[in-house]
Amino acid sequence: MKLKPSKPTDLSAHIAQAIRDAIVSGELIVDERLPSEAELSDQFQVSRPTVREALKRLAAQSLIRTQRGASGGAFVNKLSFEDAYSQQVTTSTLLLSMNAVSFDTACEARYSLERACAALSAERRTADQLATMRAEIFRQSQPGLTDEAFCASDVSFHRALVDGAANPVLSYQLAGAVEAMQPLMNMITFTARSREEIIALHSRIADALEARDAKAVDQALLELEAYTRQLARDVAEKRRKPN
Amino acid sequence: MKLKPSKPTDLSAHIAQAIRDAIVSGELIVDERLPSEAELSDQFQVSRPTVREALKRLAAQSLIRTQRGASGGAFVNKLSFEDAYSQQVTTSTLLLSMNAVSFDTACEARYSLERACAALSAERRTADQLATMRAEIFRQSQPGLTDEAFCASDVSFHRALVDGAANPVLSYQLAGAVEAMQPLMNMITFTARSREEIIALHSRIADALEARDAKAVDQALLELEAYTRQLARDVAEKRRKPN
């Protein structure tokens, strides 16, 4: 663990980077204990608060965890899919909300990726996942449902579809694409008619998955994407000319 | 910005979460200045070092940036695609290396996602992106190339393919899948024969993109995936039984 780069300021950022490099390169392995804060401040020739700021940076990325007490300290954390998943969702959500990404662009990305899971999911989906999808479809058909709850159920439905591919890397990668869309979807007001349409498409997807018919899943997803984008266009249209 | 939750320890984590929530919810908007560290310590009733640790956590996630001097302070950062991209690559790389993800699983995810870009890329790829791909193919055919350089060029090639879809959200989502594979790929020793094969498939992809033939791109990617997985199997086989 060395620090060489140029910048004279932000010592804590440099130290964090040095430790991060050591972790990424494998110099520090999972569950290995880092030197204590006191030792680190000696090694890096900085004060303990500075070391602590560096460690908090790493903790924010789930790269380390800390434990108090004797034989405590900072340990290299095994980055779990769960941690990575939630980080990804947060990042993706902020990315979309801060960069004026058009609904079309986000929607295209989401459904392109989802279709990438379609074939695998058709092949591997479990009965359990299928049941989850059916349950979400049922929930979506309940009359009193708010738009937000409808969207949340939509996310659950699609998540089950993605998880059906039985590939944790895919599930992780898709997390951002699917969940980060929700705030954008929430801006749409779903009429009874449009809900009906979406539910019909969801049912077609579930049916196709049940029949393990990859082509049909793909086709239904294509239509769902087209319909969703049409809905968004209608909403935008109405906003512009609210009759 | 309030903090209510249960945990009594890790004040800085709570404060970071409170501010993070304020950003995600839109209570704090991009480029808005946060209260000064002194004011925050007043508001949250903690010391300045604790506030600073919280701010460093947020800085580690590129949620804020800080500026020194009068009229300086912490500002809500506009999360750029670039920042998100590199974070995603780091996270994905660590995720794969720490979770004993099989080569097959990672490879399947990567090529599934890449094929999701194939149709869009065939439709939209620019002459420039095509030229990049041709240049990388040429580089890959150079005799003196190390395996690492070959892999790096491979990543550049595929990145151009993904960027061809002209959808920044897709490019961002794919970043992890494509780049995080590199360390795994680096474990493969590429013989002259296997390089030849890969280059031939890359050429077929480039040709198909030039002809805007989505089907052909998809097919070539499928074959490339199959070949890559076969290569990995061969390597594993040789390790187990080194003649």
Next chain:
DNA sequence: GACTTTTAAATGTCAGACAAATAAAAATTT
């Protein structure tokens, strides 16, 4: 009016202290 100097505000860093948690060692009791 243009330039220089001063000032004030803010982050960056440091030193030293105490609190709290925790595991291991030591002492005590059974």
Next chain:
DNA sequence: AAATTTTTATTTGTCTGACATTTAAAAGTC
């Protein structure tokens, strides 16, 4: 001797107060 309790040492968590550095604006000067 074993089990339990107490002590101790280590380590992170937090606080106080201070000084350095940067920066923009205000004040002063030519």
